[in-house]
Amino acid sequence: xxxxxxxxxxxxxxxxxxxxxxxxxxxxxxxxxxxxxxxxxxxxxxxxxxxxxxxxxxxxxxxxxxxxxxxxxxxxxxxxxxxxxxxxxxxxxxxxxxxxxxxxxxxxxxxxxxxxxxxxxxxxxxxxxxxxxxxxxxxxxxxxxxxxxxxxxxxxxxxxxxxxxxxxxxxxxxxxxxxxxxxxxxxxxxxxxxxxxxxxxxxxxxxxxxxxxx
DNA sequence: TTATGGATTTCCT
DNA sequence: GGAAATCCATAAT
Numbered sequence: 001x002x003x004x005x006x007x008x009x010x011x012x013x014x015x016x017x018x019x020x021x022x023x024x025x026x027x028x029x030x031x032x033x034x035x036x037x038x039x040x041x042x043x044x045x046x047x048x049x050x051x052x053x054x055x056x057x058x059x060x061x062x063x064x065x066x067x068x069x070x071x072x073x074x075x076x077x078x079x080x081x082x083x084x085x086x087x088x089x090x091x092x093x094x095x096x097x098x099x100x101x102x103x104x105x106x107x108x109x110x111x112x113x114x115x116x117x118x119x120x121x122x123x124x125x126x127x128x129x130x131x132x133x134x135x136x137x138x139x140x141x142x143x144x145x146x147x148x149x150x151x152x153x154x155x156x157x158x159x160x161x162x163x164x165x166x167x168x169x170x171x172x173x174x175x176x177x178x179x180x181x182x183x184x185x186x187x188x189x190x191x192x193x194x195x196x197x198x199x200x201x202x203x204x205x206x207x208x209x210x211x212x213x214x
Numbered sequence: 215t216t217a218t219g220g221a222t223t224t225c226c227t
Numbered sequence: 228g229g230a231a232a233t234c235c236a237t238a239a240t
Binding site: 061064080081082083085 | 232236
């Protein structure tokens with residue numbers, strides 16, 4: 001395999017159902033360039049969110065200034081602020097005013113490890129650098145200032161490169177993490193065997209289901 | 215206008 | 228295993 005990513009993903013490839021876009025994103029490489037340097041992450045875990053009929057989506061109850069990007073063209077970055085202290089990043093899917101996005105849950109840092117560790121001292125020397133949605137944005141230094149950035153534009157500070165031939169058989173699916181609604185929809189996808197895949201935690205205020213991974 | 219809870223992480227017991 | 232930290236959108240007065 002090549003040592004660094006080559007082909008940018010195109011907006012047309014991402015203008016599909018979030019579930020299909022999620023599969024495209026597994027193994028894809030997200031690159032964030034800042035004055036301090038560049039960090040690259042190979043995505044190993046994602047979740048699909050669809051507006052309208054998906055009660056877990058931020059778009060379920062209509063368009064707001066915060067989620068407006070999700071209603072826009074595919075291939076843009078949707079960044080939102082949660083729990084008063086963390087950011088989460090999504091890649092917008094679909095288009096034509098139909099809201100949809102794929103949450104970037106976790107990845108493996110493949111370049112700029114030192115810089116990422118300086119941003120996440122707690123994870124120094126571990127595989128926890130981008131093992132979680134907010135950890136990933138911290139490692140890449142993404143914040144709401146990146147909301148709406150076009151990931152398919154070579155001139156953007158944040159870019160998305162196509163996956164380079166990972167084994168499709170390694171893809172696993174299951175319920176989304178931290179979501180109380182629509183837990184029966186297996187819209188979380190990850191690459192089997194990757195150390196950077198986050199642990200499953202059920203959303204809402206209930207206890208984990210019997211037999212769930214602990 | 216006030217109240218509530220969240221697509222989380224980290225630190226304490 | 229449990230709770231705190233802490234901003235914003237949405238729901239309820």
